[in-house]
Amino acid sequence: MIVALAGGVGAARFLRGLTRAVPPTQVTVVSNTADDDVFHGLHVSPDVDTVVYTLAGLSDEERGWGLAGETWNVMDALAALGGGTWFRLGDRDLATHLLRSGRLRSGATLSQVTAEIASALGVRVRVLPMSDDPVQTRVELASGEEVSFQDYFVRLAHDVPIRGIRFAGVDAASPAPGVLESIAAADVVVICPSNPIVSIGPILALPGVAAGLSCRRDSVVAVSPIVAGAAVKGPAARMLAELGIEASVSGVAGVYAEVAGTLVVDEADRDLAAEVERTGCRCVVAPSLMSSPAAAERLARVALDAVGGPGG
Numbered sequence: 001m002i003v004a005l006a007g008g009v010g011a012a013r014f015l016r017g018l019t020r021a022v023p024p025t026q027v028t029v030v031s032n033t034a035d036d037d038v039f040h041g042l043h044v045s046p047d048v049d050t051v052v053y054t055l056a057g058l059s060d061e062e063r064g065w066g067l068a069g070e071t072w073n074v075m076d077a078l079a080a081l082g083g084g085t086w087f088r089l090g091d092r093d094l095a096t097h098l099l100r101s102g103r104l105r106s107g108a109t110l111s112q113v114t115a116e117i118a119s120a121l122g123v124r125v126r127v128l129p130m131s132d133d134p135v136q137t138r139v140e141l142a143s144g145e146e147v148s149f150q151d152y153f154v155r156l157a158h159d160v161p162i163r164g165i166r167f168a169g170v171d172a173a174s175p176a177p178g179v180l181e182s183i184a185a186a187d188v189v190v191i192c193p194s195n196p197i198v199s200i201g202p203i204l205a206l207p208g209v210a211a212g213l214s215c216r217r218d219s220v221v222a223v224s225p226i227v228a229g230a231a232v233k234g235p236a237a238r239m240l241a242e243l244g245i246e247a248s249v250s251g252v253a254g255v256y257a258e259v260a261g262t263l264v265v266d267e268a269d270r271d272l273a274a275e276v277e278r279t280g281c282r283c284v285v286a287p288s289l290m291s292s293p294a295a296a297e298r299l300a301r302v303a304l305d306a307v308g309g310p311g312g
């Protein structure tokens with residue numbers, strides 16, 4: 001059994017490779033929910049949906065989120081009514097948010113409705129939201145203003161310097177049913193190449209998760225989302241630097257050293273391997289750019305092999 005801690009786009013690409021390396025039924029994904037937000041009264045879980053849509057083969061590769069072949073009639077109609085449309089919800093994507101919101105309102109948990117949606121879309125990987133309780137990433141801008149994650153990431157196009165991040169509600173939240181159990185029972189835990197601060201960070205901040213990983217860190221492997229000092233996609237490198245963490249594989253190793261015994265880095269960072277290992281993380285060098293599902297599969301096999309996992 002492999003447990004993967006996942007955020008958005010980078011994780012989804014990696015998971016597509018992972019489920020080519022091992023049977024999907026051997027994989028449990030714990031997905032970040034601190035990006036979740038309510039738009040037009042609908043509960044949107046971006047990282048969960050990105051994982052489910054990608055594993056279902058329905059995601060829009062080029063956009064990196066939402067569904068392929070999407071149409072935007074509701075957004076256009078909403079704009080005509082003067083509604084806010086900066087957070088784009090496609091016509092088919094809206095069905096997911098309508099179903100999820102209705103189920104939550106009738107008392108279902110996020111775990112239950114996530115399992116229903118994944119199953120309805122034919123996803124055989126077990127997808128767990130990190131928590132059924134509300135946890136919201138709040139971003140403190142350099143100006144001192146605090147905004148929601150989607151305000152920062154989408155409305156402001158993450159084009160503003162930050163000086164702090166906090167996960168509102170995380171201390172009072174519990175890991176979703178099955179999260180701690182699957183981490184304890186896993187042969188291998190993989191930390192996907194997601195943003196270490198805002199995608200993996202909330203999962204590690206949940207009570208019990210970091211402890212559950214550090215006691216088995218020899219079979220926890222992380223894949224760096226930073227290659228040659230830059231994020232493959234998104235603001236991860238800039239966010240690290242703005243938070244005073246070195247935007248390099250050494251900085252990533254420092255963030256993960258307590259919970260992961262091994263960090264996989266790209267060949268471009270080969271000369272930083274010794275520095276990574278000084279943080280206490282073993283460093284494995286391998287091509288990390290997932291330019292195709294086959295490349296993602298090769299990377300997944302390297303990660304699994306690094307900790308003696310199945311399919312390595």
Ligand code: FO1
Pocket residue numbers: 007008009035044045046047049050065066086087088089093150153154
């Ligand atoms: N990202 C954008 O840059 N613009 C959007 O309008 C947008 C809408 C959106 C709708 C549903 C969804 O699941 C994701 C969406 N995203 C959008 C991406 C989202 O902000 C990110 O995937 C995560 O929050 C960070 O990984």
